[in-house]
Amino acid sequence: MGTENLAVSAEIPRRQVDFVFDPARVPIDWYRGDPFQSTFLDALSLLFPEGERFFVESVKKLRHHVTDPRLDADVTGFIGQEAMHGKEHRAFNEMFQDQGLTSAAKLERQLKGLLALVRRGLPARSQLAATCALEHFTAMLAEAALRNQRMRDEMDPAIRPLWTWHALEESEHKAVAFDVYRAAGGGYARRAGIMILTTIIFFAFTAWVHAHFLAQRRLLFRPWRWARGAAHMWIYPGYFTRLLPAYLSYFRPGFHPDDRDTTALLATWRERLFGDAGELRGNLRGAWPSQEVA
Ligand SMILES: [Fe+2]
Ligand SMILES: [Fe+2]
Numbered sequence: 557m558g559t560e561n562l563a564v565s566a567e568i569p570r571r572q573v574d575f576v577f578d579p580a581r582v583p584i585d586w587y588r589g590d591p592f593q594s595t596f597l598d599a600l601s602l603l604f605p606e607g608e609r610f611f612v613e614s615v616k617k618l619r620h621h622v623t624d625p626r627l628d629a630d631v632t633g634f635i636g637q638e639a640m641h642g643k644e645h646r647a648f649n650e651m652f653q654d655q656g657l658t659s660a661a662k663l664e665r666q667l668k669g670l671l672a673l674v675r676r677g678l679p680a681r682s683q684l685a686a687t688c689a690l691e692h693f694t695a696m697l698a699e700a701a702l703r704n705q706r707m708r709d710e711m712d713p714a715i716r717p718l719w720t721w722h723a724l725e726e727s728e729h730k731a732v733a734f735d736v737y738r739a740a741g742g743g744y745a746r747r748a749g750i751m752i753l754t755t756i757i758f759f760a761f762t763a764w765v766h767a768h769f770l771a772q773r774r775l776l777f778r779p780w781r782w783a784r785g786a787a788h789m790w791i792y793p794g795y796f797t798r799l800l801p802a803y804l805s806y807f808r809p810g811f812h813p814d815d816r817d818t819t820a821l822l823a824t825w826r827e828r829l830f831g832d833a834g835e836l837r838g839n840l841r842g843a844w845p846s847q848e849v850a
Contacts, residue, residue, distance in 0.1 A: 565633040567630070568629075573721060574839055584655045602649055603762065605645055606642075608639075614680070615631060618681065636844065657772055658772070670761065684737045685742060686754045698724070702724065724826065727821070748807050
């Protein structure tokens with residue numbers, strides 16, 4: 557997977573990592589000890605394996621429009637990174653399923669059904685526009701997570717590596733789907749329209765999964781139990797509300813993901829996670845193109 561093409565991208569390497577998630581040792585409320593926010597992030601994670609498979613497919617369908625060898629190499633890196641995210645998030649999802657969120661399997665089947673409808677109902681360019689929209693979401697969240705020490709500190713140390721590694725790579729490949737969309741002749745009206753549609757469906761489906769998880773924790777009808785978590789997300793520090801300007805910037809006709817320069821941020825994080833003394837060096841099993849592995 558991810559090796560269809562000989563050209564490789566140094567900026568978007570495929571890092572083969574391996575994390576261990578022990579359901580007996582990781583607290584079920586792994587984010588701030590807060591069930592509302594932990595189950596929200598569990599809900600997001602549930603979407604990743606199938607969602608990222610959809611991203612990869614949508615890019616592959618229009619890859620033949622890419623003539624720039626550098627972008628083609630980036631596509632290879634993108635495919636490799638997303639495949640690895642799916643694998644590790646699946647391991648994480650199995651952990652919280654073992655901890656009691658047993659509705660996860662049924663919800664993932666529903667997601668598969670939803671994505672099958674999208675594949676059947678939308679032309680390839682619109683499917684890729686949906687990927688661009690969701691890649692904008694992941695890029696915003698990734699940048700916030702990499703810049704915000706407090707947000708990272710609020711994660712249990714056993715889970716933090718999964719999200720920081722994923723954040724680094726989402727930021728590394730944030731422009732790939734967008735550039736393929738443009739190479740395939742994708743225009744502004746479709747991109748903006750699909751963003752609106754994607755936002756509605758994404759929030760509705762995430763809320764659906766989150767509600768099921770809250771119900772399994774017997775918290776759905778006890779809003780006083782989860783109000784604190786909701787306030788933390790939306791009011792203070794209000795991580796999601798703070799992303800609104802970045803979200804709206806997507807509607808500028810001249811928008812490009814690289815408008816937000818994350819070059820220095822990424823250099824710092826590559827070194828911090830995978831440098832010679834990197835925090836995740838021990839989780840690295842290999843990298844392609846080659847990266848020396850301790
Ligand atoms: Fe990803
Ligand atoms: Fe991505």
